[in-house]
Amino acid sequence: MQYSSAVVTPRIMKETKLLLEKTPPGVRVTVSEENPRHFLFDIQGPPGSFYEAGIFKVEIFLPSDYPMSPPKALFRTKVFHPNIDKVGRICLDILKQDKWTPALLIEKVVLSIQWLLGAPNLDDPLDTSVADVFKASPEHAEKTAREWVQLYAK
Amino acid sequence: MESSVPRTFRLYEELEKGEKAKLSDQSVSYGLTNGDDTTFTNWNGTIIGPPNTNFDNRIYFLTIRCGPHYPMQPPEVSFNSKVNLPSVNQANGKVEPTKFSIFANWKPDFDMEKTLIGLKNEMIANKKLPQPADGDMY
Numbered sequence: 001m002q003y004s005s006a007v008v009t010p011r012i013m014k015e016t017k018l019l020l021e022k023t024p025p026g027v028r029v030t031v032s033e034e035n036p037r038h039f040l041f042d043i044q045g046p047p048g049s050f051y052e053a054g055i056f057k058v059e060i061f062l063p064s065d066y067p068m069s070p071p072k073a074l075f076r077t078k079v080f081h082p083n084i085d086k087v088g089r090i091c092l093d094i095l096k097q098d099k100w101t102p103a104l105l106i107e108k109v110v111l112s113i114q115w116l117l118g119a120p121n122l123d124d125p126l127d128t129s130v131a132d133v134f135k136a137s138p139e140h141a142e143k144t145a146r147e148w149v150q151l152y153a154k
Numbered sequence: 155m156e157s158s159v160p161r162t163f164r165l166y167e168e169l170e171k172g173e174k175a176k177l178s179d180q181s182v183s184y185g186l187t188n189g190d191d192t193t194f195t196n197w198n199g200t201i202i203g204p205p206n207t208n209f210d211n212r213i214y215f216l217t218i219r220c221g222p223h224y225p226m227q228p229p230e231v232s233f234n235s236k237v238n239l240p241s242v243n244q245a246n247g248k249v250e251p252t253k254f255s256i257f258a259n260w261k262p263d264f265d266m267e268k269t270l271i272g273l274k275n276e277m278i279a280n281k282k283l284p285q286p287a288d289g290d291m292y
Contacts, residue, residue, distance in 0.1 A: 061160055078190065078192060082276060086192075087192055088192050
């Protein structure tokens with residue numbers, strides 16, 4: 001059975017309440033006024049990472065069969081990172097249908113995205129040209145990543 | 155497409171559909187004008203002129219703009235290639251929303267593919283209309 005995505009399930013209501021009342025540190029959340037399945041996050045780059053000085057906009061949308069299917073997530077802030085591509089696609093295990101389990105929460109997704117910023121995975125790159133820079137010259141990668149933070153994530 | 159999907163995710167679905175060549179009609183295509191446009195606003199489209207019409211053997215280039223209210227409102231579409239069609243403003247190539255039935259009867263579950271196929275169907279419906287020289291641009 002196909003639910004309309006405008007329908008808010010008790011599970012989503014509960015998760016939303018939790019997110020708003022106990023927002024994890026370094027995260028701001030807004031629920032879209034038009035669509036209660038649509039969340040707008042500001043995620044602080046993890047301390048000690050190339051991205052520490054930045055605030056990154058990430059949109060999350062819960063598909064109609066959530067939590068059977070994982071949330072959809074896209075970066076809306078440009079970021080120089082091997083696992084995030086030019087249009088904001090994110091390469092993260094738990095966002096994939098075969099790795100997602102309904103026991104996971106939106107909060108877990110957001111924290112994993114924040115963690116991913118601090119832990120670039122060069123074995124599974126989404127943008128190979130960015131990954132090549134990270135492999136060839138970590139110093140150059142750091143410089144570009146920090147420049148992009150100054151340009152786009154302020 | 156599902157109409158209650160927010161703009162970002164809706165256009166992202168359309169991007170993936172266009173990139174993976176999953177369009178149901180192989181004679182139309184589209185993609186982002188700038189591959190790093192995270193706002194998903196400006197797109198390029200193409201239509202291959204339908205066979206057995208005056209549009210045959212031509213590739214039509216179009217500009218598509220999905221504004222902040224897309225898909226609640228239709229995109230803005232212009233032909234870059236000169237074309238003689240009833241819905242197209244002959245001065246600048248703009249598809250006039252009031253004259254193009256897909257736009258006049260727009261629903262949020264319509265998408266760029268449906269728009270391009272609609273324009274292709276207008277070519278078929280006007281197959282004998284005299285056309286400008288191939289390659290002329292606005």
